[in-house]
Amino acid sequence: MRVGIDPLVFNQQVKQSLFDFSERFPETELTILTKPSHILGQYLHHHKVDIAIGNPYHKTDYAFNVDELFLVNCLWVAHQDMLQSPLSSSTRILLLDGCEDTVDLSNIAQHNIWILDDSRTILDMCIAQKGIAFLPQHLLDNQTTATKLAPILGETFLFGKQIYASLMWPQHADFSHQHQWIHDKLRKR
Template sequence: MKLPFDNLMSFHSVVTHGSFSNGARKLGKSQSTVSGAVRSLENELGYELIDRSEPGVKLTSRGNKVYQLATPIISRYIELKYIAESLGKTERGKVRVGIDPLVFNHDVKHVLFDFSEKFPETELTILTKPSHILGQYLHHHKIDIAIGNPYHKTDFGFNVDELFLVNCHWVAHKDLLRTPLSINTRVLLLDGCEDTIDLSNIAQHNIWILDDSRTVLDMCMAQKGIAFLPQHLLDQPTCTDVLSPIVGETFLFGKQIYASLMWPQHADFNQQHQWIHDKLRKR
């Protein structure tokens, strides 16, 4: 009996993604090709894997067993494929780094400056996204490493090495603090902060979540609300002149975030990754 791996991949993709069309799209193949591959696998095995008398993708008892056995094999194959591709990218000098804006401080920027001098031929892609998005990107191999908060809510696993602490504070324009805060006070949050603060404490407020730290800062300075921001954004001279920490509000207390390096499980550092890691640890 032959068991062509491409046919097994097609079957697994159909079941994982819930339909023949979704499975085919994920594999970059036509629906008819994937459907034929599944039928060929069934013919080779001598029994049906999918109960076609039922709507959707419903497995037979044998199909369910084959799917369970195939899952770890295909997962390891995808992992091997990713690592093999990464080795090729390393040789060509390509590094993809994700950075959470909450931890994207001056030290991180200077490491990138130094990186351009140390590896002038390397192509560097930087993505600034919240840590929960970076975790997804790592899992799906869209980035090689990430610098962010590893303790966000996630179902994905990855390697973690803590680097440095980032202090975050609740702040407001000094003029806004001349009167007590009320439930009408708008709250300005950077996307991803919900993994750091307890939103239930501020649920009664009008909450705005934005994906750009500069916009959050500008709106706070324009007295459009109070904001939860990292210290490195507040160190700018224009900020220190007009913004002040919020004190006296028991539910608005600061937080410390452990900025950490994250990378996929079962993946090794290359030379560039290790260099970024070492430079950030020294700083």
């Protein structure tokens, strides 16, 4: 079984579901691909993954089945020391690959934008005061991050967003027992 997961929605409940899946289906071979939702949509269309967990409302030409699972809060954050003064146009913006579909880039076009595919690097750069970032809440919930980073408030062009984490699968594809189990597990949480 091949499962794609967008890093924006790869929270603790998704991880726990994978742990539980390993116990429930110990004989099932599993490949996990972490890619932005727009790539997962392509992978579904080209049958490179069987199912995906991501944001189905990205810009795509591909059609697939969608079932919304849960909401993910995303917000702009910075090191607390950077928030002592107003942000300037020279402030670096750090985005997780795939956020371009979630963030209005026209509002931040004057900034130096870095797009990275590793959330840990983005967190480390924020903690080192090398930029501000748009991240899902679940990445900010650990103790170290919570004591150093804070939400950016009062900047009219930097507002948070909620996205739906959804199960996506190709149209006209069979929904196996394992797929149904993952769906049910994530819906219950």
